[in-house]
Amino acid sequence: MRTTMYYFVQAYVDSGVILGQTGQFDKDVEKYGNIEYMRCNPENGFFPDLSSTSKTNVIFFCSPNNPTGAAATIEQLTQLVQFAKKNGSIIVYDSAYGMYIADDSPKSIYEIPGAKEVSNLFFIFVRTRLADSLILWQFWTFLLHFV
Template identity: 45%
Template structure:
C-alpha cells in the first residue's frame, strides 16, 4: 500500500494561526466586555467596496452569455490586470510580462521550493511567516537555517553570520514582528545576495502599511 509523505511528520502539530484563533476565542469568552483588535492572520474585516463587487457580478453575468463566456484564461493572468498592477503599484518600473496573477502566496512559496528543489539550502528570518520553512520541510529539505531577528540586532539579520545558502526568504514588513527594514538595510541585503550568488525572495505582502518614506 502506498504511504503518505513522511515529511509531513516534521511539521509542527499546530499551525500558528489556528493556535492564535484558539487563544482569541478563549480570551473573548473570559472577557466578553473587552474589544479585541486582531493583528494575526491577514483576513478581511470589512465588506468589499462597490467597485470590485460590481465588477465580479458583471463578469459572472457575462460568463452566462455566448459572447461573454471564456474558458481558461492566460497562464500569467489577464493582461489588462497585469498592466494596471505594473502602473499603479510599480509605476511601470517593471513590465506586465514580469507579473503573475496566482492563487495566493502559500501556493507560490511552495512552487518556488519545487522550482529550486529539495537540496537548496534555505535561510529564513527568526521569527517569520512559518510557511517558508513548512513548505521546505514538506519537500524533504533539511538544510534550513534560522537567522535571528530581534531587538538586539534591530530585527535585521547579521549578514556576516549567514552561512552558505542558496535561497533567502526575507519578509518586510515582517510577520509577526512588524519590523520594517530601511532602504539602507535592504540595499545591504541585495549586495550580500549578489556577492554570495544567493537567490533573494522578498515578501512585501504588508508593504501597503508602510508610511515612513525612509522605509
C-alpha cells in the same frame, strides 16, 4: 500562494541553504534539512546578521514584518541586496504591508540601487484593502456593542 511557494522551493533547492522563516516547511524538516534560520528579533533590529551566514540559494524576507511592524532600513536592504548578488541568491521579498510604512524606510526593495540586478527578484502581495476592510468591520462591531 502557499502551494506556489512550496513548489518554488522544491524546484530550486536541493542541497543548498534557505535563509529566512519558511513557515509551513517546518513539517518537512527531513526534506529541507539545510534550512538555516536567521532570527530577526529586537536585539538585532529585526534584521539577520548576514556576515555570519553561509551562501544561500533562497532568501525569504518580509518588510515590514507582520506582526512586529518592523521595516528594514535603506542600509539593511542594501546589505541584503549586496549579499544576494555576492552569493547568487534569489530574494523572495514580501512587501505586502509596504503601503503602511509611515517613516522614510523603503516601501519596496526596488528603491535600493542594484536590486533590479539581483537575479529573479520576487514580490509577494496580498490584498491590503482586505486588511483595511477587516479593521473597519471590527471597529463597527466594537461600536455597535455600545449603542
